[in-house]
Amino acid sequence: MSPLLAVADVGKRFRGLVAVDRVSFTVEAGDIFAVIGPNGAGKTTLFNMIAGVLAPNDGTITFRGERIEGRTPDAVCRLGVARTFQIVRPFPGLTVEDNVVIGALLHRTDMAVARRYARDILATLDLFEKRDFRASALTLPDRKRLELARALATDPKLLLLDEVMAGLRPTETDRMVDILRGVNRDMGVTILLIEHVMRAVMALAGHMLVLHHGAPIAQGRPEEVVRDAKVITSYLGAEATF
Amino acid sequence: MISLWGDMNRRGQVVVALALLLLLVAPLGATRYVLSVLTLILYFVYVGQAWNLMMGYAGQLSLGHALYVGLGGYVSAALWVHFGIGPWLGVFPAVAVAAAFGAAIGWLGFRFGIEGVYFALLTIAFAEFTRIGFDHIGFVGGAGGLFIPYEEQRLGQWWNLRGSQLFFYYLAFALAAAAVLLTALLARSRLGYQWIAIREDETAARALGIDVFRAKLKAVLISSSMTAIGGVFYAFYYNSLFPAQLFDMGRSIELILGPIVGGTGTVFGPVVGAFILTPLGEILISVTEHLGINAPGAKAVFFGLTLMTIIYLVPTGVWPWLSRKLGLARRRP
Numbered sequence: 001m002s003p004l005l006a007v008a009d010v011g012k013r014f015r016g017l018v019a020v021d022r023v024s025f026t027v028e029a030g031d032i033f034a035v036i037g038p039n040g041a042g043k044t045t046l047f048n049m050i051a052g053v054l055a056p057n058d059g060t061i062t063f064r065g066e067r068i069e070g071r072t073p074d075a076v077c078r079l080g081v082a083r084t085f086q087i088v089r090p091f092p093g094l095t096v097e098d099n100v101v102i103g104a105l106l107h108r109t110d111m112a113v114a115r116r117y118a119r120d121i122l123a124t125l126d127l128f129e130k131r132d133f134r135a136s137a138l139t140l141p142d143r144k145r146l147e148l149a150r151a152l153a154t155d156p157k158l159l160l161l162d163e164v165m166a167g168l169r170p171t172e173t174d175r176m177v178d179i180l181r182g183v184n185r186d187m188g189v190t191i192l193l194i195e196h197v198m199r200a201v202m203a204l205a206g207h208m209l210v211l212h213h214g215a216p217i218a219q220g221r222p223e224e225v226v227r228d229a230k231v232i233t234s235y236l237g238a239e240a241t242f
Numbered sequence: 243m244i245s246l247w248g249d250m251n252r253r254g255q256v257v258v259a260l261a262l263l264l265l266l267v268a269p270l271g272a273t274r275y276v277l278s279v280l281t282l283i284l285y286f287v288y289v290g291q292a293w294n295l296m297m298g299y300a301g302q303l304s305l306g307h308a309l310y311v312g313l314g315g316y317v318s319a320a321l322w323v324h325f326g327i328g329p330w331l332g333v334f335p336a337v338a339v340a341a342a343f344g345a346a347i348g349w350l351g352f353r354f355g356i357e358g359v360y361f362a363l364l365t366i367a368f369a370e371f372t373r374i375g376f377d378h379i380g381f382v383g384g385a386g387g388l389f390i391p392y393e394e395q396r397l398g399q400w401w402n403l404r405g406s407q408l409f410f411y412y413l414a415f416a417l418a419a420a421a422v423l424l425t426a427l428l429a430r431s432r433l434g435y436q437w438i439a440i441r442e443d444e445t446a447a448r449a450l451g452i453d454v455f456r457a458k459l460k461a462v463l464i465s466s467s468m469t470a471i472g473g474v475f476y477a478f479y480y481n482s483l484f485p486a487q488l489f490d491m492g493r494s495i496e497l498i499l500g501p502i503v504g505g506t507g508t509v510f511g512p513v514v515g516a517f518i519l520t521p522l523g524e525i526l527i528s529v530t531e532h533l534g535i536n537a538p539g540a541k542a543v544f545f546g547l548t549l550m551t552i553i554y555l556v557p558t559g560v561w562p563w564l565s566r567k568l569g570l571a572r573r574r575p
C-alpha cells in the first residue's frame with residue numbers, strides 16, 4: 001500500500017541559507033508522525049512546503065498518490081491536508097463557532113449542516129460552552145484548541161500541527177494529548193506534528209524524524225530515536241523538555 | 243428568507259416592519275422636497291450597500307466606486323439617447339460594462355497581490371483614467387455632458403424611467419430594500435463567510451481551503467454590477483451626466499461615508515448611515531443659507547466636524563451601538 005504522504009529529497013533555500021536539506025520520509029495512513037529538532041532546524045519550513053505556502057527548490061511531495069509540491073495552500077487543503085499555525089491565527093472578530101463554521105463550509109454547502117458539524121467538533125474539543133465568545137477573547141490554550149477545531153472541520157485526511165503544545169501547562173498538555181489521540185483513532189485522521197514537548201511526543205508518536213540544520217539526522221520509532229547518540233547530543237541533551 | 247426573519251428578535255422585527263411601513267406611506271404626507279431627500283437617502287442606501295459588500299464583508303477597499311455609477315449611467319443613457327433602447331434593457335449592457343471594469347481591477351489587484359491602500363489607489367486610478375477618457379469621447383458629449391432630453395410625449399412612461407418624483411421614490415425604495423435583503427442573504431451564505439474569513443485573515447482563510455482570488459473577484463463583480471444599476475437610476479433621475487461630476491473622487495467618497503458612519507460589515511449600517519448623513523447635508527445647506535454664510539466650504543467644514551464627532555463617539559459605526567442600545571442585537575458574551 002502506498003503511504004498517505006511521501007516527502008522525497010525535499011530542499012528549500014532562502015538566499016544562501018539552506019533551511020531544509022534533502023529531507024525524505026513517508027507517513028502511513030493512521031499514523032501519528034512527529035518532527036522534532038532545535039529552533040531554526042527547518043521544521044516550520046518543511047510544513048509550509050507540504051501545506052503549499054512555500055514551493056520547494058528540490059524534491060517531490062506526494063499526497064494520496066498526487067504530486068502536491070508547488071500547489072497553493074487552498075488547493076492542498078481541499079485535497080485533505082489541514083494545518084494549524086505555530087503562531088495561532090483564529091479570525092479574531094468572529095465567534096468561536098463561526099470560526100469553525102468557516103472550516104466546515106469547505107465541504108458543506110448547507111449552512112445549517114455546517115453549523116451542526118461545527119458544534120459537534122466544538123463539543124469534542126471542550127469549546128462548546130464558549131461557542132458564542134469572540135475568538136479574540138479566548139485564552140491561549142483555548143485558541144490553540146480553536147485552531148485545531150477549525151482545521152478539523154475541513155475534514156482532513158492529514159493534519160499538520162505546528163507546536164500545538166507550546167505554552168500549555170502540563171495538565172493542558174495531557175488534555176491535548178488525549179484530544180489528539182481521539183482525533184487520530186476515532187476520526188481516522190493521520191497526524192503529522194512538530195513538537196518540542198517530548199512527553200507528548202513519546203506519548204503520541206508512532207514514528208518520528210529529527211531535523212538538525214535542515215537535515216534529517218535520525219528517523220524511526222520514538223524509543224529507537226531517543227537512544228540515538230547523535231540525537232542526544234544535538235538536541236535532546238540540551239533543549240528537550242520531558 | 244423566512245429563517246432571516248426568524249433570526250431577528252421580536253423588537254428587531256417590529257422596528258424593521260415599522261420602518262418599511264413608514265417608508266411605504268411616506269409619500270402620503272411628504273412634500274415634494276422631502277420626497278426628493280428621501281429618494282436621495284434610499285439611493286445612498288443602495289450604492290452604500292454595494293460598496294459595503296466589497297469593503298465591509300470581503301475587506302477590499304475601493305475608493306473608486308464612482309467609476310461603476312458613471313459607467314452604468316453613461317452606457318444606459320447613451321443607448322437611450324442614440325438608439326432609443328430603454329433602460330430596462332440598457333441596464334444589462336450597463337452592468338456588463340461596469341462588471342468588466344470591476345473584473346479588470348480585481349484581476350490586476352488580486353493576481354498581483356496589490357493589497358490594502360495600494361488596491362485602493364488602483365481603484366482611484368481607474369476612475370480617474372475613465373473620467374479623463376470620457377472627457378474626450380464625443381459620442382457621449384465629452385466634457386460638455388450627456389443629456390437625456392425632456393420629451394412631452396414620454397411623460398409617465400415609467401417603463402422607460404420617465405416617471406414622476408413619486409415613481410423614482412418607489413423605485414429607489416425597491417432598490418434599497420433589495421440591496422439590504424441581498425446583503426442579509428449573502429452575509430449568511432457560504433460566500434459571505436468566505437469573504438469575512440478573507441477580511442479577518444487572508445492567510446488563515448487560504449489554509450482553510452478558500453480560493454481567495456475567486457472569492458474576492460466575486461465580491462468585485464457583485465459590487466460593481468450592483469453599483470452600475472445605481473448609475474442607471476442616477477442617469478434617468480437627473481437626466482444629465484458630466485464626466486467631471488460622475489467619476490469624480492468626491493463622488494466615490496460621498497458614497498462610502500454612509501456605510502462608514504453607519505457601520506461597515508453590518509446589514510443595517512449603510513441604511514442608518516444614509517439616514518443620518520443625507521439629511522445632515524441638507525440641514526447644513528439650509529442653515530448656512532439662513533445664517534448668510536457664503537464662505538465657500540462652510541458646509542464642508544461643518545459636515546467634516548460632525549463626521550469626526552460621530553466617528554469619535556462610535557468608532558465602529560452608529561448601527562452596532564444603536565442596535566445594542568435598542569436591544570436589537572443578539573446577545574453575545
Ligand SMILES: Nc1ncnc2c1ncn2[C@@H]1O[C@H](COP(=O)(O)OP(=O)(O)O)[C@@H](O)[C@H]1O
Nearest residue numbers: 014017019037038039040041042043044045046
Ligand atoms: N521566509 C523566510 N525567509 C528567510 N529565511 C527563513 C524564512 N523562513 C524561515 N527562515 C529561516 O529558515 C530556518 C528554518 O526556520 P524554521 O523552518 O522556522 O525553523 P523551525 O520551525 O524548525 O524553528 C531559520 O534559520 C529561519 O531563520
Ligand SMILES: [Mg+2]
Nearest residue numbers: 043044045086
Ligand atoms: Mg517553527
